[in-house]
Amino acid sequence: MATIKEVAKEAGVSVATVSRVINNNGYVNDETRKRVEKAIQSLNYQPNDVARSLFKKQSQTIGLMVPDIMNPFFPELARAVEDTASKLGYTVILCNTDEDIEKEQMYLNTLLRKYIDGLIVVSNTLTAKQIKRLNVPVVTVDREISKDIPTIIVQxxxxxxxxxxxxxxxxxxxxxxxxxxxxxxxxxxxxxxxxxxxxxxxxxxxxxxxxxxxxxxxxxxxxxxxxxxxxxxxxxxxxxxxxxxxxxxxxxxxxxxxxxxxxxxxxxxxxxxxxxxxxxxxxxQPIYEMGRMAANLLIDLIEKKKIEKTFYNLEVELVKRQST
Amino acid sequence: MATIKEVAKEAGVSVATVSRVINNNGYVNDETRKRVEKAIQSLNYQPNDVARSLFKKQSQTIGLMVPDIMNPFFPELARAVEDTASKLGYTVILCNTDEDIEKEQMYLNTLLRKYIDGLIVVSNTLTAKQIKRLNVPVVTVDREISKDIPTIIVQxxxxxxxxxxxxxxxxxxxxxxxxxxxxxxxxxxxxxxxxxxxxxxxxxxxxxxxxxxxxxxxxxxxxxxxxxxxxxxxxxxxxxxxxxxxxxxxxxxxxxxxxxxxxxxxxxxxxxxxxxxxxxxxxxQPIYEMGRMAANLLIDLIEKKKIEKTFYNLEVELVKRQST
DNA sequence: TTGTTATATGTAACCGGTTACAGAAAAGAG
DNA sequence: CTCTTTTCTGTAACCGGTTACATATAACAA
The missing domain is CATH 3.40.50.2300 (Response regulator)
Structure with missing residues (x-):
């Protein structure tokens, strides 16, 4: 894996300039930009997200905490979260907790140490206090934990x-x-x-x-x-x-x-x-929709976008089939 | 979040000593160790995994790439992988690919940039070449990609x-x-x-x-x-x-x-x-077992443990129920 | 012509850890 | 008592990015 230094040397510029090119900010001369882009191409350079995370204190990663992905409600939710997150440039860490307080706390610590940017959580046992300690945005789905934690539930x-x-x-x-x-x-x-x-x-x-x-x-x-x-x-x-x-x-x-x-x-x-x-x-329940909304809301919170609503109480729908 | 520097100052030692205490390596005097541990306690210090990853070039994270977690085969596999990984101190990033080559390549790049330590993959489209480019251990499950990629399948x-x-x-x-x-x-x-x-x-x-x-x-x-x-x-x-x-x-x-x-x-x-x-x-199929074996094998490969086998062709079992 | 602003680039500090290396004190050997 | 080895600790470089700041030139206004 090539580093930014090697790219800089190849293009005959400083690392700062390379950084400006890849992040597309600051002033860069058109000629220079082209040279840098060529160097990036030829070295097949990919910026190192870990180094970036360390400086930026954020990882483009969110946590998804569910009781058990084997419970058929959650795969669809997980899929929606992953689809949405991935579209917006985030990656999803999957956590099964079995609603076990210790596992939850363990994962909270692990995620925190990894500079997770936010968390989507389905849990009855987690307390508002634990969540606030995290200092990252959290959205709860399917269960309410506290009035001031963004929530997506159904009626x-x-x-x-x-x-x-x-x-x-x-x-x-x-x-x-x-x-x-x-x-x-x-x-x-x-x-x-x-x-x-x-x-x-x-x-x-x-x-x-x-x-x-x-x-x-x-x-x-x-x-x-x-x-x-x-x-x-x-x-x-x-x-x-x-x-x-x-x-x-x-x-x-x-x-x-x-x-x-x-x-x-x-x-x-x-x-x-x-x-x-x-x-x-x-x-x-609109399961996929709930996952999508949760991910979108969470990422808006992470990116400090303007939020209209942090509490969604979605409608459910009667689906008539053969058992009635 | 407290940093190692703050702990060092609190305990009146250098950061190197604190690092030695938390990693439990090198020489540390018992008295000093106690002082450091106290400081860690009182500041509620958690080491920063991102900083650690940057230096160590590994993240204690593995990728799990499946076509679609909504397909009922995969939640059980994912659960097994997550259980096992988590027990061994690793975290799992979930990737749905829909067996779409572009999504797969996109995720491969993303994971690489995050210093992923290894990858468990279920895919027909991924080629051996793409996988080798990764330079991290890979285990394939349910599908064979190449003879020299560790594989877990059933008969x-x-x-x-x-x-x-x-x-x-x-x-x-x-x-x-x-x-x-x-x-x-x-x-x-x-x-x-x-x-x-x-x-x-x-x-x-x-x-x-x-x-x-x-x-x-x-x-x-x-x-x-x-x-x-x-x-x-x-x-x-x-x-x-x-x-x-x-x-x-x-x-x-x-x-x-x-x-x-x-x-x-x-x-x-x-x-x-x-x-x-x-x-x-x-x-x-022994789905859970397959996930567990995949995760164990992958982590053994990551940690360069001695491996007996890298190819498992597991037995299937006839389960008689009402439809026959 | 001179002062101001926009453009362009580099240097170096910083993020928060790990560890090679060096130096000092203590313990053990001859 | 001297020499070697072990124990203990600190300094500073390093991982690979980002960005504040400094500097330099070009463009523009007065």
Missing amino acids: NTAGGRMATRYLKEIGCERIAHLKGPDHIRNANERCCGYKEEVHNEPWFKEDYIIEGHYEMESAIKATYQLLTRYPDIDGIFAGNDIMAIGAIKAVHQLGKKVPDDVAVIGFDGIALAKAATPELTTIA | NTAGGRMATRYLKEIGCERIAHLKGPDHIRNANERCCGYKEEVHNEPWFKEDYIIEGHYEMESAIKATYQLLTRYPDIDGIFAGNDIMAIGAIKAVHQLGKKVPDDVAVIGFDGIALAKAATPELTTIA
């Missing part, structure tokens, strides 16, 4: 209402809710939306709300028990798509049909939902 | 045979193959395995091999056409799990049942396969 409560109302509309008369974990805010919000729609129904029981862990196994088990105990349930609103697929499996295990005997609706709109059989009706 | 041909033989064993008498794209080596290998098993069968026709793009839409369409033309097909070996799910959908569209009328087997063993209805029988 979970409205989505919960929308899902439940839709089940009512298509004729369900005993609707259960397979809720996400209690410590995750959006799980409770979605549940709220459900409650708003059903708490006045004569048939409603608190027992119709059961909890899963946003993954399949627990959802299957919970649904199985629920349907055994309350066989007249004819609609299930699951807190996310994975659990909805688990619910469908449980329904099948009991020899019932989806959607004929029990209609099932999910939440998230992951790609998997369309691959399921029957294809899953769901409240779709 | 695709054997897997293809295994899948086809299993369909025969359970009684299928007309087995079709939904092949992956022609430019992807593993697609052809899997197809080879299929051919080896069927080319002597009296019923075999070349027409039983149809091509999809390793995604769902094309697989549905292709399968639909195939089954319309050859209604007596009773077994389908799909080149990957996504296409297998597409095949199942097509079978259903034609009013037939899986596995009763048509048995379907996939390849890859992605998480999705278990979420499908019916749950998908598949030839499972």
